[in-house]
Amino acid sequence: MKVVAFNGSPKKEGNTYHALQLVMAELELEGIETEIIHVGNQKIRGCMGCGTCFKTRDEKCVFGDDKTNEWIQAMKEADGIVLGTPVHYAGVGGTMKSFLDRAFYVAGANKSLFRHKVGASLAAVRRSGGIPAIEQLNRFLDYAEMVTVKSNYWNVIHGTAPGEVLQDEEGVQIMRVLGKNMAWVMKSMEDTKETAPELERKVMTNFIR
Numbered sequence: 001m002k003v004v005a006f007n008g009s010p011k012k013e014g015n016t017y018h019a020l021q022l023v024m025a026e027l028e029l030e031g032i033e034t035e036i037i038h039v040g041n042q043k044i045r046g047c048m049g050c051g052t053c054f055k056t057r058d059e060k061c062v063f064g065d066d067k068t069n070e071w072i073q074a075m076k077e078a079d080g081i082v083l084g085t086p087v088h089y090a091g092v093g094g095t096m097k098s099f100l101d102r103a104f105y106v107a108g109a110n111k112s113l114f115r116h117k118v119g120a121s122l123a124a125v126r127r128s129g130g131i132p133a134i135e136q137l138n139r140f141l142d143y144a145e146m147v148t149v150k151s152n153y154w155n156v157i158h159g160t161a162p163g164e165v166l167q168d169e170e171g172v173q174i175m176r177v178l179g180k181n182m183a184w185v186m187k188s189m190e191d192t193k194e195t196a197p198e199l200e201r202k203v204m205t206n207f208i209r
Contacts, residue, residue: 001186002033003080003118006071008096009040010086015124015165016040019157019175020084023122026179032080032186037071040086040095044068047101053109061102072103072113080118080186081146083137090129092136104140108202112145116196118186119146120178122155124165130156149185151178 005024009016017036024034044066052062059076060069075081083100085092092100107113121137123130131154141148155178157171158164165171 001031001079001190002035002077003027003082003182003186004074004078005034005036005082005084006096006099007036007038007040008083008085008093008099009124010093010095011162012038012041014086014162015157015159016084016086016122018159018163018165019122019124019171020082022157022172022175023082023120023179023182026176027080027183030180030183030187032183035074037074039071039099040093042066042095042099044095044098044102046098047105053106057110059106059110059113061106063102068099068102069106071099072106075103075107075117076113078117079190080120080182081114081141082119082182083121083140085121085123085133085137087123087125087129087133090132092133097136100137100140104144107144112199114144114146115199116189116193117144117146118149118182118189119144120149120155120182122157122175122178124157124159126158126160130154130158147185147189149178149182151175151181 119141
């Protein structure tokens with residue numbers, strides 16, 4: 001089994017990275033392969049709502065000038081996905097949001113590519129705004145019909161300078177417990193995947209015509 005994590009921070013080894021590492025360490029202890037992909041320092045355009053991915057259904061965004069399509073395939077192949085973000089104005093970092101808008105739109109256009117994968121979200125923040133940020137990330141996981149994992153508190157860790165989150169004892173525990181719970185859920189689902197409900201075709205209702 002494998003978990004792919006996405007670091008939405010512009011800083012490669014900032015606090016979001018350290019938070020993800022805490023989760024990944026617990027997964028690795030359970031024999032699960034992990035990979036952290038750095039998204040936050042890339043140039044990624046936002047979704048244009050063109051609908052091309054619904055027409056082609058080739059598991060690709062029409063804009064191929066960045067790594068979004070490569071990362072979509074990494075998510076498709078993984079058993080679990082972790083989304084990590086810094087907090088910008090009580091929300092997800094802009095580059096991360098642009099990537100997720102496109103990736104999850106493509107996934108939905110192609111028979112829910114991420115359906116029934118195990119997912120988790122986390123945020124690293126100086127002081128406040130972490131809960132709105134993880135709620136924003138969770139909307140992507142929920143939309144994709146993923147199974148989301150929780151810890152023993154909200155998945156937020158605090159720090160300012162890179163590495164300071166490691167001094168947040170409660171935050172460190174939250175990330176460790178998150179990793180342990182994710183490993184348990186993944187292994188449990190692996191044992192029962194043959195009984196998973198079939199995918200239903202999406203019903204689309206417009207209230208204004």
